[in-house]
Structure formats: C-alpha cells, structure tokens
Amino acid sequence: MKKVFQRPEVLSDVVMHYCPGCTHGIIHRLVAEAIDELNIQDRLVGVASVGCSVFSYNYFECDMQQAAHGRAPAVATGIKRVHPNNIVFTYQGDGDLAAIGTAEMVHAAARGENITIIFVNNAIYGMTGGQMAPTTLLGQVTQTSPYGRNAETQGYPIKVCEMLATIEGTAYVERVSVDNVKNIMATKKAIKKAFQTQIDGKGFSLVEVLSTCPTNWGLSPVESLGWLRENMMPYYPLGIYKEK
Amino acid sequence: MAIRDRLSGNEAVAVAMKQINPDVVAAFPITPSTEVPQYFSSFVSDGKVDTEFVPVESEHSAMSACIGAQAAGARTITATSANGLALMWEMLYIAASSRLPVTLAVVNRALSGPINIHNDHSDSMGARDSGWIQLYGETNQEAYDNLIQAIRIGEHPDVMLPVMCCYDGFITSHAVENIELVEDEKVKEFVGDYKPEHYLNNAANPVAMGPLDLQNHYFEHKRQQAEAMKNAKKVILEIAAEYEKLTGRKYGLFEEYKMDDAEVAVVVINSTAGTAKYVVDQLREKGVKAGLIKIRVYRPFPVEEIAAALSKCKAVAVMDKADSFNAAGGPLFTDITSALYGRVDGVKVINYIYGLGGRDVKTDDIEVVYNELLEIVKTGQVKSVYNYLGVRE
Ligand SMILES: Cc1ncc(C[n+]2csc(CCOP(=O)(O)OP(=O)(O)O)c2C)c(N)n1
Ligand code: SF4
Numbered sequence: 001m002k003k004v005f006q007r008p009e010v011l012s013d014v015v016m017h018y019c020p021g022c023t024h025g026i027i028h029r030l031v032a033e034a035i036d037e038l039n040i041q042d043r044l045v046g047v048a049s050v051g052c053s054v055f056s057y058n059y060f061e062c063d064m065q066q067a068a069h070g071r072a073p074a075v076a077t078g079i080k081r082v083h084p085n086n087i088v089f090t091y092q093g094d095g096d097l098a099a100i101g102t103a104e105m106v107h108a109a110a111r112g113e114n115i116t117i118i119f120v121n122n123a124i125y126g127m128t129g130g131q132m133a134p135t136t137l138l139g140q141v142t143q144t145s146p147y148g149r150n151a152e153t154q155g156y157p158i159k160v161c162e163m164l165a166t167i168e169g170t171a172y173v174e175r176v177s178v179d180n181v182k183n184i185m186a187t188k189k190a191i192k193k194a195f196q197t198q199i200d201g202k203g204f205s206l207v208e209v210l211s212t213c214p215t216n217w218g219l220s221p222v223e224s225l226g227w228l229r230e231n232m233m234p235y236y237p238l239g240i241y242k243e244k
Numbered sequence: 245m246a247i248r249d250r251l252s253g254n255e256a257v258a259v260a261m262k263q264i265n266p267d268v269v270a271a272f273p274i275t276p277s278t279e280v281p282q283y284f285s286s287f288v289s290d291g292k293v294d295t296e297f298v299p300v301e302s303e304h305s306a307m308s309a310c311i312g313a314q315a316a317g318a319r320t321i322t323a324t325s326a327n328g329l330a331l332m333w334e335m336l337y338i339a340a341s342s343r344l345p346v347t348l349a350v351v352n353r354a355l356s357g358p359i360n361i362h363n364d365h366s367d368s369m370g371a372r373d374s375g376w377i378q379l380y381g382e383t384n385q386e387a388y389d390n391l392i393q394a395i396r397i398g399e400h401p402d403v404m405l406p407v408m409c410c411y412d413g414f415i416t417s418h419a420v421e422n423i424e425l426v427e428d429e430k431v432k433e434f435v436g437d438y439k440p441e442h443y444l445n446n447a448a449n450p451v452a453m454g455p456l457d458l459q460n461h462y463f464e465h466k467r468q469q470a471e472a473m474k475n476a477k478k479v480i481l482e483i484a485a486e487y488e489k490l491t492g493r494k495y496g497l498f499e500e501y502k503m504d505d506a507e508v509a510v511v512v513i514n515s516t517a518g519t520a521k522y523v524v525d526q527l528r529e530k531g532v533k534a535g536l537i538k539i540r541v542y543r544p545f546p547v548e549e550i551a552a553a554l555s556k557c558k559a560v561a562v563m564d565k566a567d568s569f570n571a572a573g574g575p576l577f578t579d580i581t582s583a584l585y586g587r588v589d590g591v592k593v594i595n596y597i598y599g600l601g602g603r604d605v606k607t608d609d610i611e612v613v614y615n616e617l618l619e620i621v622k623t624g625q626v627k628s629v630y631n632y633l634g635v636r637e
Contacts, residue, residue, distance in 0.1 A: 050359070066357070066358075068327060070302070099272075099301040100272070100302040100331075102301065125273055127275075128273040128275060128278045129273075129282070131273045131299065132299050134301060143285070144273075144281070144285040144297075145285075145299075146285070146286055146290075147289050154299065
C-alpha cells in the first residue's frame with residue numbers, strides 16, 4: 001500500500017504536552033515538514049525558548065539548546081557564528097520574543113544574523129497562566145487586564161513584522177496564520193522559505209505565526225480559531241513584510 | 245478584631261499589598277510569584293487600590309520602573325522569583341545604593357540552570373549581598389506580616405534601604421493556610437504615608453539621583469550604606485514590637501524553638517522549619533534535647549544574637565537550601581560559622597545542603613541530621629563538615 005501520510009522524521013514520536021487544540025502542535029509539525037523537505041536535519045541546531053514551547057527540545061530530533069527567557073536570538077547568534085554551515089533556528093513565543101527578548105530579536109536582525117526565527121504569536125503569556133503580553137490586542141481580556149487591554153494605561157500591541165521590516169539587516173519577514181487549511185499550507189511555505197533564506201546565506205529570517213491559546217483565551221479550540229481570524233488578523237495583517 | 249481567612253501565601257501577600265495601597269506596582273510574571281501581581285492587578289482594575297500598575301516587559305524593567313517611581317517619591321512594590329530576580333540584579337544594587345526603599349516579594353525558586361520551577365533558595369541567596377534587607381517567612385502568615393513590616397523598615401530614616409520578603413515557592417506561595425489578617429484601616433495607619441526627604445521634581449530641594457560617583461565620594465557612600473544596614477537591626481526589632489502590639493504576633497531576628505536547654509540544634513530558613521519543628525517535638529518526647537533556629541532576618545545578619553543563641557549547644561547543623569559553590573559550604577553555613585568565630589568556642593557546626601530544585605525534604609531526612617548531631621555529641625568527632633542531604637551520589 002502506498003504511504004500517503006507520515007510523521008516528519010525530525011519530529012519525535014512522543015506525546016506533546018500542549019493543551020488540546022493549541023496550535024503550537026501544528027506549527028511544530030510544519031517546521032518539521034519544512035526541515036524534512038529541505039533535507040537539513042543533519043545540520044540543524046535549534047534553540048528552545050521559555051514559554052509553553054520550552055519543551056520543544058523534546059519534539060525536534062536535532063541538537064537543541066535551552067536559552068534563558070528572551071535570549072534565544074543571541075544564543076542562536078553564538079551557535080551560528082561557530083558553525084556557519086549549520087542551520088540554526090529559534091522557536092519563540094510572543095512573550096519571549098516581543099517582551100523580555102525584544103532587544104535580542106531586534107539586534108540579531110540589525111546585525112543581519114543568518115538565523116531563522118519561528119515566532120509564535122498567541123497574544124498572551126500562555127505558560128505563566130494568561131497575563132497580558134505586549135502583543136495582547138486592545139480590549140482583550142487577560143489575567144492582568146480583566147476589563148480588556150486599555151491603550152491609555154497599557155499602550156498598544158507591538159507589530160513585530162512591521163517593525164523588523166524597517167531594519168536593514170532582515171532578509172525575509174512574513175506573517176502567517178494557522179487558522180485554516182489554506183493558511184496552514186501558506187505557513188509551511190513561509191517556514192520553508194525562511195529556512196531557504198538561511199541556506200542561501202541571505203541573512204535574518206523570521207516567520208510570525210498567528211497562533212491560539214484556547215486555555216488562556218477561555219475559548220474552545222474551534223472558537224479560538226474564529227477569534228484569531230476575527231480579532232488578530234485585522235490588527236496583524238498577513239503577508240510578506242520583507243524579502244531580499 | 246483580626247480577620248480570619250484561608251489564603252495561599254501569594255494571595256496573602258497580594259492582600260497585604262492591597263492594604264498597603266502602594267503608589268506604583270511594576271511587575272513581570274514568573275512562576276511561582278506570578279499570582280502576586282496578578283491578584284493585585286484585579287484589585288487595580290476593580291478600583292480597590294489607587295496604584296499605578298505597570299505590566300512591564302521584563303524584570304529588569306520592573307525593578308527599573310520601581311526605582312524611578314520610588315525616586316519620584318512613590319511607595320513601590322513588586323514581586324518575582326528565580327530568573328526574574330537574577331535579571332533584576334543590576335538594578336538591585338542600584339536601588340540599594342540609591343537608598344530607595346522599594347519592597348520586593350521574592351517567592352523562592354531554584355535559579356537556572358538547569359531550568360527548574362520548584363523551590364530552593366538559590367535565587368535570593370545570590371542576592372544576599374546586593375544591599376537589600378532580607379526577611380524570610382515560614383508560613384503564609386509570616387509572608388503577610390513581613391511584607392507589611394517591610395514598608396516601615398525600609399522607609400525608616402535610619403535605614404532607607406530596599407527590602408526583600410522571601411517565602412518558599414509552591415510550599416508557601418500556593419498552599420492555602422489559615423491566616424489572621426489585620427483590618428484595612430489598621431494596616432493603613434501602621435504603614436502611614438511615604439514621606440521621603442528627597443524626591444524628584446521637588447523644586448524646593450533639587451536632587452540628582454544616582455550620578456557618577458568616583459574616587460572622591462563613592463567609598464563614603466558605600467560606608468553610609470553599610471551603616472544603614474547596621475541600623476536596620478534595631479529598627480526591625482522596633483517595628484516588630486509595634487506590630488506585636490497591633491496583632492499579638494511576635495517577630496524577632498530569628499525564631500528560637502525549644503532552644504532553652506538544647507544540646508543539638510538545626511538552623512534553617514523558611515518552610516522546612518515547619519517540618520523540622522515536628523522532628524524536634526518527636527525527639528523531645530524521647531528525651532533528646534533538640535532545638536531549632538529559624539532565620540527571619542538574614543540581611544542584616546544578626547551575628548551577636550545568633551552566637552548567643554547557639555552558645556550553649558554542643559553540635560549544630562546549618563541547613564542550606566542553596567549551595568554556594570565555594571567548595572566549603574552553603575551561604576548560611578558561612579555566615580553562622582563566622583558569627584560564632586571569636587564569640588563562641590567549642591560548638592561543633594556542620595552543614596547540610598538540602599532540597600535543591602525542589603527535592604522533597606521529609607521528617608526522615610531531618611531526623612538523619614539530628615542523629616548525626618547526636619553522634620557528634622557522643623563521639624566528639626565530626627566526620628564531615630560539608631554534607632548533602634537526600635542527593636543520589
Ligand atoms: C527572566 C524570566 N522572567 C520570567 C519568566 C517567566 N515566564 C516563563 S514563560 C513566560 C511567558 C511566555 O509567553 P510566550 O513567550 O508568549 O509563550 P507562550 O507560553 O504563550 O507560548 C514567562 C513570563 C522566566 N522564565 N524568566
Ligand atoms: S497554555 Fe495556551 S499556548 Fe500554552 S499549551 Fe496551552 S493552549 Fe497552548
């Protein structure tokens with residue numbers, strides 16, 4: 001019988017710890033498929049961040065290093081400078097990348113580090129139980145914004161792709177979403193392109209994936225996908241923001 | 245009438261913060277302290293406090309914002325754990341040397357690496373010489389009481405230093421216990437208003453906060469800081485006496501448990517004291533003269549008082565829930581032995597590093613420690629000074 005579907009080789013055969021319906025799992029799979037298809041597993045090194053994806057080293061079959069919260073792009077820089085022929089990626093949440101690690105992300109981009117960042121934006125700090133993140137939408141209810149984020153006291157959500165597009169050192173920056181099959185396919189394409197950018201030595205690549213956190217959003221997995229579409233996509237428009 | 249309630253340690257601290265009603269709280273979440281600012285943010289949203297709540301992007305910024313706010317003349321509080329405290333490091337020293345009495349709840353958690361979320365004291369022990377006063381609490385009640393007293397201690401004109409109130413992650417922070425709360429009005433009266441002598445934008449008395457300070461004055465400023473820490477001991481006791489009048493609860497520099505005639509004693513910090521007290525009771529029933537000292541004030545370190553309290557013991561075990569990697573013993577051990585040096589002769593002191601990364605410490609483990617002390621008393625021999633409890637090797 002012809003095999004039509006199988007687990008990507010770079011994805012470990014273990015049960016993931018993510019909550020039911022959390023799209024972290026889908027994104028892991030897309031990253032793994034892209035790696036398989038590009039045939040870069042044997043020269044792949046990953047950097048795990050702090051957040052719900054802290055255990056990503058259990059899921060990717062490659063060498064991985066755990067970074068402190070927010071520091072993954074700096075750690076990845078170190079690895080890549082030692083092994084320029086390796087493919088080095090980080091997998092970071094929005095709290096990790098756009099709050100505590102903003103400086104590392106911006107400066108890795110400014111230096112044009114030839115690394116790839118998979119940036120999972122679920123508009124909340126998932127791991128710590130659903131507090132407001134810099135990416136939390138206006139009006140969004142979180143544990144620390146119980147009546148919704150208020151611009152007057154809590155400022156505005158950060159648009160990472162738009163910000164990075166202004167930085168000379170970035171080679172490829174795209175925002176995608178995993179809310180439906182079409183967008184999932186597009187996400188895989190973007191992730192593949194990001195790795196290809198690194199393989200071609202073009203410099204810094206980042207794919208921002210709009211993702212869900214059903215647990216902390218207080219919605220079912222299906223409702224979460226709808227919420228993402230209706231609320232996140234208008235504020236965080238999908239598309240390529242930079243391509244060299 | 246005091247209010248009887250059942251709260252977790254973090255809830256209790258958040259309630260203390262609500263009653264204190266600080267001007268500014270700037271915080272960033274980290275397990276197991278996350279709940280403190282989180283509960284507090286709901287008090288802010290519900291209009292129960294007048295506080296400016298700033299959910300900043302990192303702990304470095306949390307402490308920086310607290311420093312700015314406190315310098316601007318505001319009473320500020322924040323909370324953190326482990327790596328959060330580590331990320332505050334640079335700012336901890338600046339808060340202390342700028343003599344800004346910020347209050348910080350440290351919910352003790354093992355410091356990376358390797359990454360771990362459970363309780364030990366490696367976070368606050370690392371910050372022990374940052375110039376902050378350090379108070380430790382065994383229970384939810386103590387965590388609550390310490391935080392309220394911390395405001396008065398830090399702001400006292402003879403002190404003007406920031407204060408860290410530490411309690412154990414999960415064991416104390418998340419377990420729900422009975423607690424007696426002080427009435428809102430009484431807390432308000434007890435803490436009073438923050439009236440710093442110097443603050444920013446006081447046209448009548450312009451200041452520069454934290455300017456360059458070279459060979460000509462840096463040393464004198466450090467000397468003053470050291471003096472403030474010395475003054476703190478007396479102030480801590482005065483405030484404790486005042487708090488006792490208010491609540492009936494007595495606080496000192498450390499707690500002595502069955503120490504009057506103790507021949508063997510354990511010195512310990514935070515929640516493990518509860519486990520160890522149980523063992524002391526059991527040993528006492530068997531006629532063993534066992535006692536315990538639980539440190540409440542670790543900075544300033546009460547050297548004379550500790551030396552006096554241990555002077556009649558034959559053998560003492562100091563238990564450290566953090567290692568100091570100096571190849572000689574844990575931080576508390578180093579402090580206790582130097583307190584005894586030149587003050588008390590002949591007490592045999594050993595050290596146990598225990599519970600790292602949240603390794604459970606049971607009564608059986610504590611018994612091992614007391615048994616070793618009894619063996620030392622019997623033989624007069626110390627087999628090993630620097631020991632590990634409950635580790636696989
Ligand atoms: C220095 C430091 N501060 C705070 C934390 C606590 N912390 C762990 S995960 C996290 C937020 C993660 O959120 P995000 O990156 O959005 O990932 P998600 O969990 O939503 O996938 C925080 C604040 C930490 N580990 N280290
Ligand atoms: S808390 Fe949110 S982001 Fe984390 S695994 Fe659960 S659903 Fe996913």
